[in-house]
Amino acid sequence: MNFIISATQQAIKQLYNEAVEASVINIQETRKEFAGQVTVLVFPFIKFSKKSPEATGTDIGNYLLENVEEVTAFNVVKGFLNLSIADHYWLDLFHHTLLSPDFGKPKSNGKKVMVEYSSPNTNKPLHLGHVRNNLLGYAVAELLAADGFDVVKVNLVNDRGIHICKSMLAWQKWGNGETPESSGLKGDHLVGKYYVIFDKEYKKEIDALVAEGQSPEDAKKNAPLIKEAQQMLLAWEAGDEEVIGLWKKMNGWVYDGFAITYKNLGVDFDKYYYESNTYLLGKDTVDEGLAQGVFFKKPDGSVWIDLTAEGLDQKLVLRADGTSVYITQDLGTAQMKYDDFKMDQSIYVVGNEQDYHFKVLFAILEKLGKAWAGGLYHLSYGMVDLPSGKMKSREGTVVDADDLIAEMVATARQKTESLGKTSDFSDEERQMLYQNIGLGALKYFLLKVEPKKRLLFDPSESIDFQGNTGPFIQYTHARIKSLLQKANYQFREDSLSFSGELAPTELEMIMLLAKYPAEVSAAAQAHSPAFLANYLYEVAKLFNKFYHEVPPIIKEENESLKQHRLHICKVTADVLKAGMKILGIEVPERM
RNA sequence: GCCUCCAUAGCUCAGCUGGAUAGAGCACCGGUUUUCUAAACCGUAGGUCACAGGUUCGAAUCCUGUUGGGGGUACCA
Structure with missing residues (x-):
């Protein structure tokens, strides 16, 4: 429809001796109740014509009718100039554009984009919230590919941490050696079952401690089960063979289960990253930030960044004991992903509960002067809620992905x-x-x-x-x-x-x-x-x-x-x- | 408290950079099958676009405030 825009520009020039930018010409599809296919809004031109919208529309309509071969008729309603375009124009478009073999086929724009999505925890099966994430991530990746990007689909698996230890511990205590084979349960469901058992037993312990007079906060910290789980995480980090072995075994079950769900959902990934490999990353970035003066150290040795000028808060990036927090890892992981793929854009498909986290993450990378930080984007999506409220895996109030698919x-x-x-x-x-x-x-x-x-x-x-x-x-x-x-x-x-x-x-x-x-x-x-x-x-x-x-x-x-x-x-x-x-x-x- | 997102028909949602009488689906009511797939099509009914101001020739759309709801809020991930 560019020819209508340029012809309208000419009309304004001829009729009112005024040169207008193409962006001033606002055209839209004609509403069905009026004759014509294309409508030009004449409101912006009345200051040049010094006439009513109707008279101005008629002026321009006449000009287009005389000078543009494709325009076969026009009518003016209020400030709307409705143009009828000849059938041969549409037929030509149909024959030469719509029916050409490359219609709708992607044309490469030479840019690379990474889409990170799914990113599950390996302690429980996927639920409807994850399904939304997976479908959204996959569809956005396909959309970008269709729009000409070279796309890399990435899954950052959250395979370590206290939540995994909870499932592992419960299985050790109450599992009696149960396996997917022996139980007939899909691997991720089996592991999820023990996550729920842990939570149940943990709550019992808390209740018992509260009954003995402890405050609920203390009881949560002092319950023997949580202490054991923390102990297990330390053992994992120390490379304890038995713990690592159990971790590998149970994660293996989960991956087998996920593979089935992913296959059913039709999603796939070009590259997997595992948090067990990335959780120590980011400390180099912290050093870099300190050297640049972007970060500062508090007397206790903890490292911070002040983002109050950006409308955010002060944010901890490294604990006093030198261990990482969530954002430390993400700083390091972002750098690693960029080093691996050198992509122009990177999209994180993550729920809106993490809006603040990503704002901070991107602001920090920007401040560190990372040239690629401008290409980062958090695709934030809303949670899937049930009529009863939020889904909670621990409490079993979830719509399970596999059940729903079935x-x-x-x-x-x-x-x-x-x-x-x-x-x-x-x-x-x-x-x-x-x-x-x-x-x-x-x-x-x-x-x-x-x-x-x-x-x-x-x-x-x-x-x-x-x-x-x-x-x-x-x-x-x-x-x-x-x-x-x-x-x-x-x-x-x-x-x-x-x-x-x-x-x-x-x-x-x-x-x-x-x-x-x-x-x-x-x-x-x-x-x-x-x-x-x-x-x-x-x-x-x-x-x-x-x-x-x-x-x-x-x-x-x-x-x-x-x-x-x-x-x-x-x-x-x-x-x-x-x-x-x-x-x-x-x-x-x-x- | 502060930050942020959301609010459109009974329900689920469209409405893209401000444009004409705010649109679909579901549900409800009525109609269409000797003609290419009726998982379809046609029609009736259903609205104070949360509320109040403002900007504009023109506001569901932009700005300010209010209400209601979701999420976040410095050593969980």
């Missing part, structure tokens, strides 16, 4: 069977279909809402399969594929002969489909898969309208019109498939 697949199966359209599928095909539809519903449900908004999930209400949902879009795609197959559709250059009038919905389809690359790009820049999800829904919805309005395409006798409509179907299917792929959702050929 439930979604079972619902997809039930729904599909009741419709009875897939009786000729093999068992394998059927299983694949249920998986795709169930996961499609779940993924779309989580991705269609803006990341930063918190999400309420009511386990008693099942996720929809109708309306603005993943299966709706999948269905639309399957429907098109079935149509194309029945029509024996093959794309051929010489079939681009249609030159007649476009039906209103056809025109709408072409305009909407043409926006696909811009939508992907906008979604990538906003780090928001929700943008894309809502766009794909619009495409599917409009297509279904088109499908109902237009007489059966296969029976169309005008061959050129038939091919034309099949082309629209084809581009729609391609856009839905490519877009859903970015969201991590497979679209079946039939369902």
Whole structure:
């Protein structure tokens, strides 16, 4: 639509002898209730024309009508100049842009971006909150790749610390040598079971101590179990073989379990980092900061940074005893990741409870003069809450990822069977279909809402399969594929002969489909898969309208019109498939 | 206390840099199948865009304040 902008600039120059910047020309799609496809806002020009908005719009409209070949008519409503653009313009766009083989394909921008997501603790299975993180991280990575970035997906596994020791200790005490094999439990669930047992026993001890007269705070510190767990962490850090052996064994179970969940979710990583390897990093950075005078040492030997000028607080970066805190590790890890990949941008997909942490982290790296600090971004997303409140693994009030996936697949199966359209599928095909539809519903449900908004999930209400949902879009795609197959559709250059009038919905389809690359790009820049999800829904919805309005395409006798409509179907299917792929959702050929 | 995010239909959400009469889905009510997949389509109804000011030709959108809710707040990660 650039030609409208430049033509409007010329119009202003000719009519009012005023040179205006292109940015002043505000054009938008014409609302459906008015004639035309493109609307120019005339409000900014009335100061040049010294006329009413209506008169100004009419002036410009007349100029465009006379001087721009594609403009076939115009009307002015208040300050809105609505332009009708010739069908041949849209057909040309359709034939040469939308139907070209590289439409919607990524064009490399030569930049590298890292997306860190998932980052689980290895003491318990994944729950719905992690599912949101994983799907968001994966989709954002795919979006950036579709927008031309070279993407590195990274998982920083939190595999050490007191929480792991809690599971280990409980298993030692009460596990009786139970293994995933002996119990039939998925590894991460088995370990999570002992995490819950630890918490239960720990609480009993606290209660007992409180009954003996200790304050709750003291009781929490003095309970024998927590002391033992701390002891175990010290032994781990000292390299105690027995503790390390147990740690490796139990973490191994967890990784086996996670691998299954990741596979079901369809997420993957190019590189894993483990906190057991990175927890000592960052001390070099602290030395660097001290040498630069960015950090300062307090009399007790602890190291701090003063960020009050940045509107933040003073922040500890190293304890008096020389041991690290969370931010120390993250400083070191950020440096290591940069040294490994030299990426232009780095995105951390982490919940909004850590907003403050990342503000501080980025501010520190900025102050240390790291040239790459400007490319760091915290993709902060809202928590997933239940009607009862926050999910807590320790208390078992979580929606388990594996259970939820299984439930979604079972619902997809039930729904599909009741419709009875897939009786000729093999068992394998059927299983694949249920998986795709169930996961499609779940993924779309989580991705269609803006990341930063918190999400309420009511386990008693099942996720929809109708309306603005993943299966709706999948269905639309399957429907098109079935149509194309029945029509024996093959794309051929010489079939681009249609030159007649476009039906209103056809025109709408072409305009909407043409926006696909811009939508992907906008979604990538906003780090928001929700943008894309809502766009794909619009495409599917409009297509279904088109499908109902237009007489059966296969029976169309005008061959050129038939091919034309099949082309629209084809581009729609391609856009839905490519877009859903970015969201991590497979679209079946039939369902 | 301070910082930060959120508030749009009964419910779940769109509404991108300020533009025309605020849009979808679910649920509710009614209609469409001898025509390419009815997981679809069409229609009815549903709104003080939390509240109050301000900026502007124009505010759900920007600014200030208030209320309500989430999160954070210096040696947990």
